[in-house]
Amino acid sequence: MRDPDAFLASAAELLGERGFTRDPELMAPWLTDWRGRYAGNALAMASPASTEEVSAIVRLCARHRVPIVPQGGNSGMSGGATPDDDGDALLLSLRRMNAIREVNADSRQTVCEAGVILQNLHDAAAGKQMRFPLTLGGKGSATIGGLIATNAGGTQVLRHGTMRTQVLGLEAVLADGSVFDALTPLKKDNRGFDLKQLLIGSEGTLGIVTAATLRLLPEIGERAVLWAGLRSIGDARRLLLHCEARAGNHLEGFEVIPAHCLTAVLDHLPDARRPLASEHAWHALIELVAEEGATDGLSELAESILSEAFEAGTIEDATIAASETQAEQFWLLRDSISPAERAIGPAMQHDISVPVARMADFVQQAVPEVEARFPGTSAVAFGHLGDGNVHFHVLAPPNVVRGEWEDGEGKAISAFVHDLVTRWGGSISAEHGIGQMKRDELGRLGDPVALAMMRSIKQALDPQGLLNPGKLVPLAPEACSN
Incomplete structure (x- = not known):
């Protein structure tokens, strides 16, 4: 960072009292993920109210080399919206950008901003005798921007697909502050790369989603x-x-x-x-x-x-x-x-997928294998069988110390589960994203060619490495050895 004081003064002037704060009490609830696994610090919290303000604050961050951690409802499962301990990053909240700009029953489309809460979109669509075909347990807090950034799934993927399928158009602010405007949906568009698909699921590491055009269905x-x-x-x-x-x-x-x-x-x-x-x-x-x-x-x-x-x-x-x-x-x-299991005690929670036809066999074999390898634990699998995706939780033995167990035996358990999933031709992240929780595991188990492509894209779109640093994209092997 070149000049923190100059940056803070410019940011405060740009966004005003409603849009910028350094108050520790106001920032505290947003510096820990909802599962309580990750906590960090931030230089300040910005809450822009428009795409123009997002663009301006990102340009300012680029000029002063200030890292940015975008955040929606803070309901993610992989620590993808929590800053690190350094306190150098700006926490960029999209929660004030909560306008549903349009609900069009004739075109079966809606245009809404990134901070719209999923339940509110459901209600707005219902008011037009329509529905948005994606739901999940956290619909009362999850935001559209976060759902797009993580390519969220939910309980209707079997018929309607993930969030990627629901996005017809996208608006996002890139690392230099420029605005990628592809909100207008086209049934056919063959002008090269489908760049909106690149941004969906990128967890804020390539751009900050500010609005989207989404498909609707009749109620x-x-x-x-x-x-x-x-x-x-x-x-x-x-x-x-x-x-x-x-x-x-x-x-x-x-x-x-x-x-x-x-x-x-x-x-x-x-x-x-x-x-x-x-x-x-x-x-x-x-x-x-x-x-x-x-x-x-x-x-x-x-x-x-x-x-x-x-x-x-x-x-x-x-x-x-x-x-x-x-x-x-x-x-x-x-x-x-999930909240019921959390109330029982510590658990290592895995969001995994294998080919749909093999999921039942995987669960039948993996549960006893994990429990035999780690005596005293209990493994449970639940969720979206038709999608080939289950939530594979390994509950701790009785009387362990919360925090210590996760950082000790818990890490070995997750590595073991991820190795099993990889051998079965599956994915260590089916719908929750990689975040910081699984970044190193992706680096350990991911295809080297695919990882190199990810790093190249990250370098091309965010050469200063300011967008959500430490999330999703694994470090190159040479960087890990330094």
Whole structure:
């Protein structure tokens, strides 16, 4: 940094009292990630209210060589929006940029700014009899910019794809302060590289997303939410194939939940109730939907799917939500797994994927292998079986010291899990991003050619290395040895 005092004075003048602060109390909540795993310091916090202000503050940072850590809802899972301990970086909050500029039912599109909270977008779309086809447990805090920066997934990927699929156009500020304006969506555009796709999933290391054009769908006319009890995750895989064959495009979600996770949620939520009277080793949460005007027969389809699966011996018991309230209660059980597991004690949480057809086999083999390698731990897998993505948590033995265990045996556990996933041809990050948590593991396990390409792109677009330093892009081997 060339002249901190000059930078701070210029930044304060540029953004004013609402847009710039060095107050430790105001900054403190945003300097630790929501899981409490990463904490850092910042030179100041900027909260621009427009793309023009983002551009101006980034230009100022480039001139003074001030690193920038972009942040949305601070709900990320990999420490990707938390500054380091140096205190030299500017924390750039996009939360004031929360305007939904347009919701167009005719074109089935919306234009919104990076700080829009996902739940608010859902509500705005519903007001136009439309919906945004991506949801997740953190929808009350996650922002559109953060979801784009991490290429978030959620529970509807099976039918609608990840955030990448939802983005039709993009606006972002690059490292020199210039504005990449590609908000206008084109069905066909063959003018070279699709640069917006380069920025999606780049975790703020190549540019700062300020707005996006997103696709919308007509609102759901009817849905059926099913809960099934199963003997094994292998049966869950067979049930998934059965649902895909019978329901086709009506199948919107298929989540698997082991008994351990359901018990943890029931203990965590005082008013929660078990969906089935009997206990089962595994559970499947299934959602079927039909758009307005095409709802005839959805209930009968749901009943026949379960009846056929029961006759085939695939499921042990099942029920269909009798109301919207009960359907939401089923989904609350699924969405509450992570906080319920966190309440139990320390755990190493892994967001992994393997080829869809191999996921059930992977879980069946990996769980006992991890528990045998690390006695006293308990491994659980839950999530998006139809996407080939599960959240693979390894819970600590009783009475360990939180923090010490994660930094000791926890790191060895994660390395072991990532080695397993890599051998199965999978990914160590399916939907949560790399951040700082998995950057070194990506460097250890990633394809050298792909890593070299990432570093080259980073160097080309951010030659000073100011955008979200220490995140996503692994250091080159020669840098690690110095």
